[in-house]
Amino acid sequence: MTTVGTSPHPRPTQRPRLTFPAGFRWGTATAAYQIEGAAREHGRGPSIWDTFSRLPGKVRNGDTGDIAADHYHRVPQDVALMKDLGVTDYRFSIAWPRVQPTGRGPGVRAGLDFYRRLTDELRDAGIRPVATLYHWDLPQELEDAGGWPRRETAERFAEYAALVGEALGDRIATWTTLNEPWCAAFLGYAEGVHAPGRTDPAAALRAAHHLNLAHGGAVRALRAVLPSTAEISLTLNLHAVRALTDSEADRDAARRVDALGNRLFLDPVFHGRLPDDLCADTASLTDWSFVREGDLTVTSSPVDSLGINYYAPTIVASGTHPSPSPWPGAERHARFVQPSGPRTAMDWPVDAEGLYELLTRLRDELPGVPLVITENGAAYDDYADPEGNVHDPERVAYLHEHLAAVHRALAAGVDVRGYFLWSLLDNFEWAYGYGKRFGIVHVDFASQRRTPKDSARWYAETIARNSLPPRG
Numbered sequence: 001m002t003t004v005g006t007s008p009h010p011r012p013t014q015r016p017r018l019t020f021p022a023g024f025r026w027g028t029a030t031a032a033y034q035i036e037g038a039a040r041e042h043g044r045g046p047s048i049w050d051t052f053s054r055l056p057g058k059v060r061n062g063d064t065g066d067i068a069a070d071h072y073h074r075v076p077q078d079v080a081l082m083k084d085l086g087v088t089d090y091r092f093s094i095a096w097p098r099v100q101p102t103g104r105g106p107g108v109r110a111g112l113d114f115y116r117r118l119t120d121e122l123r124d125a126g127i128r129p130v131a132t133l134y135h136w137d138l139p140q141e142l143e144d145a146g147g148w149p150r151r152e153t154a155e156r157f158a159e160y161a162a163l164v165g166e167a168l169g170d171r172i173a174t175w176t177t178l179n180e181p182w183c184a185a186f187l188g189y190a191e192g193v194h195a196p197g198r199t200d201p202a203a204a205l206r207a208a209h210h211l212n213l214a215h216g217g218a219v220r221a222l223r224a225v226l227p228s229t230a231e232i233s234l235t236l237n238l239h240a241v242r243a244l245t246d247s248e249a250d251r252d253a254a255r256r257v258d259a260l261g262n263r264l265f266l267d268p269v270f271h272g273r274l275p276d277d278l279c280a281d282t283a284s285l286t287d288w289s290f291v292r293e294g295d296l297t298v299t300s301s302p303v304d305s306l307g308i309n310y311y312a313p314t315i316v317a318s319g320t321h322p323s324p325s326p327w328p329g330a331e332r333h334a335r336f337v338q339p340s341g342p343r344t345a346m347d348w349p350v351d352a353e354g355l356y357e358l359l360t361r362l363r364d365e366l367p368g369v370p371l372v373i374t375e376n377g378a379a380y381d382d383y384a385d386p387e388g389n390v391h392d393p394e395r396v397a398y399l400h401e402h403l404a405a406v407h408r409a410l411a412a413g414v415d416v417r418g419y420f421l422w423s424l425l426d427n428f429e430w431a432y433g434y435g436k437r438f439g440i441v442h443v444d445f446a447s448q449r450r451t452p453k454d455s456a457r458w459y460a461e462t463i464a465r466n467s468l469p470p471r472g
């Protein structure tokens with residue numbers, strides 16, 4: 001691994017700059033439904049988020065992704081913004097219903113052409129495309145046929161992966177199968193706060209397995225059609241789980257949350273097994289007989305790296321979680337504790353130590369697997385002032401702390417290859433609608449005007465120097 005440096009001769013009073021390894025990948029991340037808009041153009045079919053966002057009370061303010069940041073019509077402008085930032089990589093997702101409107105059958109030419117246009121612009125700007133195949137926009141027809149709790153959905157996903165890999169494999173070298181399957185399964189099918197909005201804990205556990213199976217099937221399908229140099233990955237929102245106290249009850253609560261939030265995905269994908277304690281914890285909900293012979297060989301098809309999305313730690317104590325809960329089998333044993341200290345506009349605690357804990361844990365548990373931070377960032381109540389500036393010092397501080405944690409992890413021998421800031425643009429923040437702004441570029445949704453925030457300038461400088469400036 002390359003060395004992690006500090007500048008060689010800092011003046012005595014000056015703190016050193018934290019330098020990242022040569023070749024460190026600096027990116028921004030987005031997702032199709034959150035930015036593209038053009039929901040009905042060129043044959044795009046409805047996804048579960050088109051349906052869900054229209055259900056009364058599900059998304060704040062009744063917002064939908066119909067127009068979003070209108071990225072579909074503004075690709076050159078948005079790629080130019082990234083060129084100004086100097087990013088080396090751009091992580092975006094491909095909208096399944098734009099490419100295969102019903103989740104079956106041949107690809108739609110216009111949909112694939114959109115991603116050809118995007119990747120052409122990226123190539124011309126010298127930015128490497130990193131494509132995610134599934135960032136939560138399941139074609140509605142597949143949900144109507146049973147959704148992720150149904151095994152067939154995993155088969156459809158592998159077919160879709162092959163179709164996209166064949167069509168775009170000449171221009172995209174880095175692929176991610178799924179984004180955050182924990183959210184898709186448990187927020188979507190157990191708690192019901194994300195699409196499709198079901199509240200059936202047993203179905204959510206099936207969904208989780210079928211998402212793992214979909215991932216493995218897609219890895220195989222992509223390997224069959226992509227050049228051997230292609231990099232294939234999976235992005236998990238791993239939970240930096242901490243027990244509130246050292247009591248046995250708190251530690252048991254943390255173990256249950258770790259099983260559902262982390263090991264339910266890490267074990268099938270990297271070790272070809274399901275966590276025994278999780279099967280025992282959920283025995284009253286399911287006997288797991290939907291896991292068929294050979295499935296865990298498919299789920300553990302080798303990947304080239306692991307993507308990690310991190311925002312805040314998860315502090316767990318013994319107790320009960322209100323129903324409906326995204327923690328099947330743990331809801332009567334665990335409750336979640338909000339620490340004191342600074343919070344973002346999402347009410348999420350600001351705690352970069354959790355990222356360091358996760359990275360060093362993965363160094364020990366998954367030796368030899370390169371890691372990439374595929375999302376990290378923060379929402380604040382930003383606004384453009386009359387001079388057209390957006391001052392967001394809290395975001396700059398958040399990013400600084402988290403990148404310093406990544407740097408510390410590198411120094412501790414963690415193989416982190418890159419960092420993708422969530423997000424390039426303010427966008428449709430799922431159940432929160434447009435009220436939560438994660439972008440380093442402000443979007444005025446009425447005029448679609450883009451204004452880089454102070455954090456954008458800070459990020460550009462960090463990338464240009466491949467190092468974090470010293471802080472106060």
Ligand code: FCB
Binds near residue numbers: 031237422429
């Ligand atoms: C992650 C999602 C991403 C965005 C951020 C804030 O869970 O992957 O789409 O909403 O949270």
